[in-house]
Amino acid sequence: EKKRKEELDKQKKVQLAKDLNDKERDKIIHSVEFTKFIDYSTKVALRALNETYDIITNYSESADLDSGDED
Amino acid sequence: EKKRKEELDKQKKVQLAKDLNDKERDKIIHSVEFTKFIDYSTKVALRALNETYDIITNYSESADLDSGDED
């Protein structure tokens, strides 16, 4: 029962994620750790975006394509 | 309390996923729905595998690369 309450509290905490005010947001944005994170993660996402990503679109459900070029 | 018990039961059920015997496995493997599924999903996975997927390897954590070729 106690564990369940803790879980609910935890859930509540996430659901009530606080809105950052401008000052708090600025502090994060100016931090070294955030700068590193955003710089790196943006590059990773860009790379992923620029992949030729067309794995699903070309198949119909009957899937009559040859079995892919499995190098 | 009842809900929690249901959750536990559900969890238990998944944890005790039954081992299929040869006959049960054969029945699945011969079904039309499984055939469709495995044919299609294998092709999707092969396509994903054959993508140039190199989004993370080339970055060091200091991320001193140019900001990607954003077409």
Place this chain on the structure above:
Amino acid sequence: MASLELEEILKPLIANPHVLGVLVANKEGSVIKTTLDAVITKLYADKLTKYLEMTQKMIQEIDEPDAPQKNELTFLRIRSKKHEIMISPDVTEHKYMLMVLQNPERKTESGKDRI
């Protein structure tokens, strides 16, 4: 389809040099086909079946509640330092999943394996 045919279909996946393992399971986590050892197979079948269910649920939760067409998961890639897990769910019937475990390192001739 004979079991031999299942082998044939999965062959290009299993033979791929980047693939570490292939696992086919039903939505209860019962194993239909695996190339992984018994302990890993059991662990992955259990955890990934549950994870796939949670993912499907999450996709529904963030969908517009009044959308004329419901959204559905079609493919999942979970990349980690040690490997990449690709999951191809059964979009039509939601009964099965195909899991492919692959080496996340590609095209590295030298030993750079820091992410």
Place this chain on the structure above:
Amino acid sequence: MASLELEEILKPLIANPHVLGVLVANKEGSVIKTTLDAVITKLYADKLTKYLEMTQKMIQEIDEPDAPQKNELTFLRIRSKKHEIMISPDVTEHKYMLMVLQNPERKTESGKDRI
């Protein structure tokens, strides 16, 4: 780094024609930057923060318990009929996440959108 610089860094992502939205949040789900509307932002920040945490947990659960190096999530792609969600987690500090929502349809001139 000024907020203007954050804009500069995210610009190529936001400007990408396939990108429907970009969301940066901390691990509590508090929004640091978003291009999505307020309702969607709140929903996505909440649900994806939780989902990311579950994913991290799952990755640890399937890792070898006695491994010298712990495994960690590095990238996540959730493809669905309506869109693809890409999540770039904060691998070092686990404090933030970058979420990119993209159109799953690419290179289709005609209207084939059945998967």
